[in-house]
Amino acid sequence: MKSVVLESAGNVKIEDIEELGDIPEGYVKIKVQSVGICGSDVHYYLHGKIGDFVLRKPMILGHETGGILESGSASIKRGSVVAVEPGIPCGKCIYCRTGRYNLCPDMRFFATPPVDGSMVEHIVHPEEFVYSADGLTPDEASLAEPLSVGVYAARMAHLGPDSDVLINGSGPVGILTAFAAESYGANVTVVDINPERIEYAGECGFSSCINNKVSGQFDTVFECSGYGHEYSIHRTARGGDLFLIGMGEEEGINPLMASIGGINIHGIFRYVNTYPEAIRIIKRYRNRLAPFLRKHIDVDELPGYLADGEYEKYLKTIVRI
Numbered sequence: 001m002k003s004v005v006l007e008s009a010g011n012v013k014i015e016d017i018e019e020l021g022d023i024p025e026g027y028v029k030i031k032v033q034s035v036g037i038c039g040s041d042v043h044y045y046l047h048g049k050i051g052d053f054v055l056r057k058p059m060i061l062g063h064e065t066g067g068i069l070e071s072g073s074a075s076i077k078r079g080s081v082v083a084v085e086p087g088i089p090c091g092k093c094i095y096c097r098t099g100r101y102n103l104c105p106d107m108r109f110f111a112t113p114p115v116d117g118s119m120v121e122h123i124v125h126p127e128e129f130v131y132s133a134d135g136l137t138p139d140e141a142s143l144a145e146p147l148s149v150g151v152y153a154a155r156m157a158h159l160g161p162d163s164d165v166l167i168n169g170s171g172p173v174g175i176l177t178a179f180a181a182e183s184y185g186a187n188v189t190v191v192d193i194n195p196e197r198i199e200y201a202g203e204c205g206f207s208s209c210i211n212n213k214v215s216g217q218f219d220t221v222f223e224c225s226g227y228g229h230e231y232s233i234h235r236t237a238r239g240g241d242l243f244l245i246g247m248g249e250e251e252g253i254n255p256l257m258a259s260i261g262g263i264n265i266h267g268i269f270r271y272v273n274t275y276p277e278a279i280r281i282i283k284r285y286r287n288r289l290a291p292f293l294r295k296h297i298d299v300d301e302l303p304g305y306l307a308d309g310e311y312e313k314y315l316k317t318i319v320r321i
């Protein structure tokens, strides 16, 4: 069966790999249809590593997965559209046992070395991490993964109708976090330094502007750009909450304003039990999510598409397997 294998930095190939054997007890078989390209896939393609995760042997890319259930499930009908949660935690450590499996040190997560991802025709996966997304297309179902990050952040922020939220970063994670925050009733503003990117937030129906045009401070700020930490500290009201979601790094941050302002800074990594909620949010906002569903390519086009850097021109690219 066809798969997308990252051999080494800058070298990705379509490879024919062996079909799957028997399905283990508790696992289901899925025909993968749609896999979104994530910033992390691009980062592994360009650099061969993210932090301590280093590509040491060839790895299948992809973790934002929508597909069709083929067999093995007691609760989901064959032929249903499903969304696949890409991380399998150990279930035994103190984090798993206290409901924070996103922090499990033994997590096996798609397309995080050495674990293979989902850009392959079939996968088998534990049934508990496969969710019915009937009524959605597989492309839409693939958005449940990046949206989950926003759902988890919105939940940790205890948002409600009286929340005024600023989101710094108008990329996929920033805008999907905006949808999650709005679903909790929050009043949301999205900012970015890039005039082209900020248009996506406007297209998705959010009040949006270039960073320096926003005034006032916000009780809750979600830093989704990865490069605006100090800016985000300055935009957080006294005693407010700043959530670090973007995976970049900023050098030479001056944290003085955070300590003087009594700002609570929270790190957000992945998510916990978010898929059913993410799927409901996609159903509710499906028309406004159009900019995420605009660009799809056939899997055979992917090596050239990555080499040309074409993905930079779109908010999200979905690979059809």
Ligand SMILES: [Zn+2]
Residues within 6 Å of the ligand: 038, 039, 040, 063, 064, 145, 146
């Ligand atoms: Zn991702």
Ligand SMILES: [Zn+2]
Residues within 6 Å of the ligand: 089, 090, 091, 092, 093, 094, 095, 096, 101, 104, 105, 106, 107
């Ligand atoms: Zn664990």
